[in-house]
Amino acid sequence: MRTDTSAVESVFDRLESLLPFVSKPIQYVGGELNSTIKEWDFAGPSTVRWALMYPDAYEVGLPNQGTMILYEVLNERSDALAERTYAVWPDLEKLMREHQVPQFTVDAHRPVGEFDVLGLSFSTELGYTNMLTALDLAGIPLSAAERTIDHPIVLAGGHAAFNPEPIADFIDAAVLGDGEQAVGIITDVIREWKQEGCPGGREEVLFRLSGTGGVYVPSLYDVDYLPDGRIQRVVPNRDGVPRRVSKHTVMDLDEWPYPKKPLVPVAESVHERMSVEIFRGCTRGCRFCQAGMITRPVRERTIEGIGSMVDAGLKATGFEEVGLLSLSSADHSEIAEVTKQLADRYEGTNTGLSLPSTRVDAFNIDLAQELSRGGRRSGLTFAPEGGSERIRKVINKMVTEDDLVRTVAAAYGAGWRQVKLYFMCGLPTETDEDVLQIAELAKRVIQTGREVSGTKDIRCTVSIGGFVPKPHTPFQWVGQTAPEVVDARLAKLRDAIRSDKRYGKAIGFRYHDGKPGQVEGLLSRGDRRVGQVIRAVWEDGGRFDGWSEHFSYDRWMACADQVLADSVVDVNWYTTRERTEEEVLPWDHLESGLDKEWLWEDWQDSLSEDEVEDCRWTPCFDCGVCPQMNTEIQIGPTGRSLLPLAVVPGQGPAGIQTHTHTHTPITGPTAAPAAGQVAAAGPVA
Amino acid sequence: MARQPEGPPPPPVVQKLRLQYAKRGRLRFSSHRDFQRALERAVRRASIPMAYSAGFHPHPRISYANAAPTGTASEAEYIEIALAARCDPEALRTALDSALPDGLDIVDVVEVTAPGVLADRLQASVWQIELFTDTPGEEAAQANDARVRSVVERFLAAERVEVQRMTKNGLRTFDAREAVLRIEVEPSVTSRPGNGCAILSLVVRHNTPAVRPDDVLSAFRAVADFAPPSPPRVTRLAQGLLDEADGSVTDPLVPDRDGGGA
Numbered sequence: 001m002r003t004d005t006s007a008v009e010s011v012f013d014r015l016e017s018l019l020p021f022v023s024k025p026i027q028y029v030g031g032e033l034n035s036t037i038k039e040w041d042f043a044g045p046s047t048v049r050w051a052l053m054y055p056d057a058y059e060v061g062l063p064n065q066g067t068m069i070l071y072e073v074l075n076e077r078s079d080a081l082a083e084r085t086y087a088v089w090p091d092l093e094k095l096m097r098e099h100q101v102p103q104f105t106v107d108a109h110r111p112v113g114e115f116d117v118l119g120l121s122f123s124t125e126l127g128y129t130n131m132l133t134a135l136d137l138a139g140i141p142l143s144a145a146e147r148t149i150d151h152p153i154v155l156a157g158g159h160a161a162f163n164p165e166p167i168a169d170f171i172d173a174a175v176l177g178d179g180e181q182a183v184g185i186i187t188d189v190i191r192e193w194k195q196e197g198c199p200g201g202r203e204e205v206l207f208r209l210s211g212t213g214g215v216y217v218p219s220l221y222d223v224d225y226l227p228d229g230r231i232q233r234v235v236p237n238r239d240g241v242p243r244r245v246s247k248h249t250v251m252d253l254d255e256w257p258y259p260k261k262p263l264v265p266v267a268e269s270v271h272e273r274m275s276v277e278i279f280r281g282c283t284r285g286c287r288f289c290q291a292g293m294i295t296r297p298v299r300e301r302t303i304e305g306i307g308s309m310v311d312a313g314l315k316a317t318g319f320e321e322v323g324l325l326s327l328s329s330a331d332h333s334e335i336a337e338v339t340k341q342l343a344d345r346y347e348g349t350n351t352g353l354s355l356p357s358t359r360v361d362a363f364n365i366d367l368a369q370e371l372s373r374g375g376r377r378s379g380l381t382f383a384p385e386g387g388s389e390r391i392r393k394v395i396n397k398m399v400t401e402d403d404l405v406r407t408v409a410a411a412y413g414a415g416w417r418q419v420k421l422y423f424m425c426g427l428p429t430e431t432d433e434d435v436l437q438i439a440e441l442a443k444r445v446i447q448t449g450r451e452v453s454g455t456k457d458i459r460c461t462v463s464i465g466g467f468v469p470k471p472h473t474p475f476q477w478v479g480q481t482a483p484e485v486v487d488a489r490l491a492k493l494r495d496a497i498r499s500d501k502r503y504g505k506a507i508g509f510r511y512h513d514g515k516p517g518q519v520e521g522l523l524s525r526g527d528r529r530v531g532q533v534i535r536a537v538w539e540d541g542g543r544f545d546g547w548s549e550h551f552s553y554d555r556w557m558a559c560a561d562q563v564l565a566d567s568v569v570d571v572n573w574y575t576t577r578e579r580t581e582e583e584v585l586p587w588d589h590l591e592s593g594l595d596k597e598w599l600w601e602d603w604q605d606s607l608s609e610d611e612v613e614d615c616r617w618t619p620c621f622d623c624g625v626c627p628q629m630n631t632e633i634q635i636g637p638t639g640r641s642l643l644p645l646a647v648v649p650g651q652g653p654a655g656i657q658t659h660t661h662t663h664t665p666i667t668g669p670t671a672a673p674a675a676g677q678v679a680a681a682g683p684v685a
Numbered sequence: 686m687a688r689q690p691e692g693p694p695p696p697p698v699v700q701k702l703r704l705q706y707a708k709r710g711r712l713r714f715s716s717h718r719d720f721q722r723a724l725e726r727a728v729r730r731a732s733i734p735m736a737y738s739a740g741f742h743p744h745p746r747i748s749y750a751n752a753a754p755t756g757t758a759s760e761a762e763y764i765e766i767a768l769a770a771r772c773d774p775e776a777l778r779t780a781l782d783s784a785l786p787d788g789l790d791i792v793d794v795v796e797v798t799a800p801g802v803l804a805d806r807l808q809a810s811v812w813q814i815e816l817f818t819d820t821p822g823e824e825a826a827q828a829n830d831a832r833v834r835s836v837v838e839r840f841l842a843a844e845r846v847e848v849q850r851m852t853k854n855g856l857r858t859f860d861a862r863e864a865v866l867r868i869e870v871e872p873s874v875t876s877r878p879g880n881g882c883a884i885l886s887l888v889v890r891h892n893t894p895a896v897r898p899d900d901v902l903s904a905f906r907a908v909a910d911f912a913p914p915s916p917p918r919v920t921r922l923a924q925g926l927l928d929e930a931d932g933s934v935t936d937p938l939v940p941d942r943d944g945g946g947a
Contacts, residue, residue: 012711017915019714020756020916021916025756026712026714026719029711030711031712032786033726266712266715266720266722266723266786267715268722316730317726317730318726318727350737656731656733656772656776656777656780657771
């Protein structure tokens with residue numbers, strides 16, 4: 001919170017002289033298409049200024065949908081501005097420290113420490129050390145307790161914010177769930193408080209935010225522990241603070257068609273396409289999937305809403321590919337109509353469509369063919385997640401081996417030559433046999449594929465990583481499988497795949513070792529005592545933990561041993577230990593809507609290999625979300641269609657084309673589509 | 686049996702245009718690949734009727750030539766594009782320029798009318814190197830100026846100056862002197878308030894391996910142990926046809942303008 005009224009200067013000049021010495025300098029200069037810079041005081045002294053950070057490298061952070069949406073929503077407001085900041089690579093960090101250049105936004109290159117709010121979006125816990133780097137470079141005390149009225153409110157969001165306890169020392173507040181409306185509520189509170197002259201200082205504004213019931217302020221809650229290390233209770237330490245904090249849920253996606261103008265960087269990023277979120281939430285009920293549990297209920301965007309976002313987004317960006325994004329895109333109630341009508345609309349414009357997340361059934365092959373009829377054909381990826389039929393029942397991934405083989409055979413039969421299969425290792429109750437079953441499955445896939453396609457020239461890639469139990473899921477109580485066990489199983493699987501010469505080269509094998517998973521497990525289900533481990537790792541040089549070239553398992557373990565030496569808890573206590581039903585979990589006071597008793601029953605069902613259907617098509621299973629959050633499933637079919645994009649024939653875009661040509665049109669069908677092709681991408685009446 | 690793309694082959698090329706563009710300000714930190722991506726998106730936003738290559742991954746037909754290195758600005762970069770419908774060059778220039786980010790600016794567009802390959806006309810470059818003092822004041826500026834002049838004299842007096850640079854094929858050693866046809870030095874006040882700056886203007890022939898401004902600076906270090914006190918700012922002012930006699934560089938689009946009679 002800045003009380004000084006002097007102008008805030010751009011640090012670009014100072015930064016610029018460092019840029020010739022760092023890798024990929026373009027990532028730090030800003031100026032992305034569709035970015036916004038507002039005057040610092042454009043709404044007077046009570047302007048609410050947000051610095052939004054995705055705590056990873058620019059190339060990963062820029063395409064993040066959440067950050068992009070909030071950036072646009074906030075900048076549309078008449079009382080707020082938002083700029084973006086990302087984790088700087090160690091080469092620039094070193095130079096910034098030498099030359100006293102603070103953490104900056106890439107928009108106006110204003111110092112992050114001058115903003116009212118620093119909002120961080122955590123898709124993964126592995127961004128925590130990058131947050132500490134940014135705070136330190138910004139001149140913001142790492143410890144929230146040491147901050148004054150002159151420092152920004154450090155606010156965490158994203159999926160990891162559903163258990164922010166490990167970073168409770170470093171953040172002032174956390175928001176659970178959808179951000180579109182939440183940032184508005186927070187902006188209102190801060191603006192009113194500033195208009196009143198900031199009464200009561202930092203403590204007062206945090207208290208007011210907490211009073212909304214939708215902002216968690218860790219410093220307003222005390223955690224008591226039992227002698228054995230478990231949590232006794234988490235309770236408010238001040239009157240007027242809600243006992244539980246609820247997640248936010250946006251109910252009508254069509255009312256929030258963001259991003260309307262997606263950011264287009266000059267630098268390369270990990271997603272070279274634009275994305276349109278076609279629905280939010282998932283009720284498939286996969287027990288390992290935190291995203292599916294915490295984003296309930298399912299809320300679909302309508303076919304018209306999707307169509308207008310795709311159209312507006314392509315015009316605003318010039319991207320040549322559109323991803324139809326969601327947790328399981330083929331589950332949209334009108335996905336066949338959506339894909340067919342979009343494919344029709346963009347036929348001949350060299351625009352690609354993709355469904356990044358699909359389930360294992362033959363229907364997907366039809367969709368994939370529809371999407372690739374323009375020519376571009378991306379690889380097909382399926383996620384059976386578990387190798388054996390038994391383990392798939394445990395995790396509630398309802399797909400049989402026959403389903404899978406039939407689906408993949410259909411793909412090879414339709415001309416695909418390469419299929420990717422995703423699995424997890426270290427799932428609850430898993431044995432070596434469950435994992436070795438993956439090899440048998442892959443061999444059957446190849447064998448069937450060879451029969452169907454009539455060629456030996458087909459491949460399948462098995463991609464596998466370690467399972468990490470997450471808060472607010474039926475697996476929140478399980479003991480995580482130790483990394484040595486995961487690694488031993490992966491080695492056996494690799495040998496099993498490679499040993500059979502008939503398939504050896506047709507089956508690719510990609511895996512992630514179990515060590516990063518254990519650190520992620522520590523951070524996912526940790527409590528406030530883990531904060532000092534994070535700090536020790538950061539002080540020891542820990543950065544970019546999501547990057548294998550920067551991640552150090554040994555550093556994490558050494559720091560944890562040191563910090564927790566005098567404690568009854570250790571890394572295994574947080575990770576491989578199974579919890580009992582009555583244990584108070586660090587996130588129990590944070591409300592995802594899921595009924596804890598239902599989660600426990602689902603965990604018990606999992607042990608007896610009982611499956612649960614999807615409540616979109618079967619009766620409610622009482623997970624608790626809808627009554628608790630006063631929400632409901634919103635799905636089609638609506639039966640409506642995309643509005644046709646009217647094309648004015650022969651009218652050149654922006655008058656570029658000359659129509660007094662001297663050349664004679666070539667006979668045959670090739671000349672005519674030339675004009676049609678341009679016009680289809682051109683002006684819309 | 687290989688899968689064939691469905692539908693008709695892409696429409697034929699009916700017009701080719703040559704474009705001069707500039708890379709200015711903070712966009713000088715963009716790499717050549719960054720520019721390619723930005724341009725391909727800009728042609729789509731501007732609805733330019735590009736001709737596309739055939740196949741499963743059709744690409745707009747754009748030829749790039751001799752791009753300036755990342756971190757150096759340029760007033761004179763060149764590309765050639767092929768269109769499936771005829772366009773007015775100036776209208777296309779305006780449309781494409783406004784679809785590109787500020788700092789990547791389309792300077793000139795001409796229709797291809799003269800024979801020959803564009804890359805063959807890019808025989809030499811005129812580079813400007815701004816060498817800043819790291820302390821403000823007139824005295825520092827004069828000292829900088831005198832130092833730079835003596836370094837340039839020693840460089841020009843040498844027959845060969847071997848320098849090393851890391852390339853895709855590993856560390857290469859080559860002569861940075863022979864390709865440099867001319868260097869002029871002029872003192873100037875800079876955009877950075879207070880700090881002095883000596884401005885070098887170089888004409889460099891396009892050899893293989895290419896001698897770049899940073900190679901010349903490496904050569905300065907080799908002959909006179911000179912290291913710029915703060916990062917120099919490098920700009921390509923022109924590239925084109927080289928007159929070996931007087932070391933002048935002329936606009937490579939002139940033959941197309943003349944050939945077109947427009």
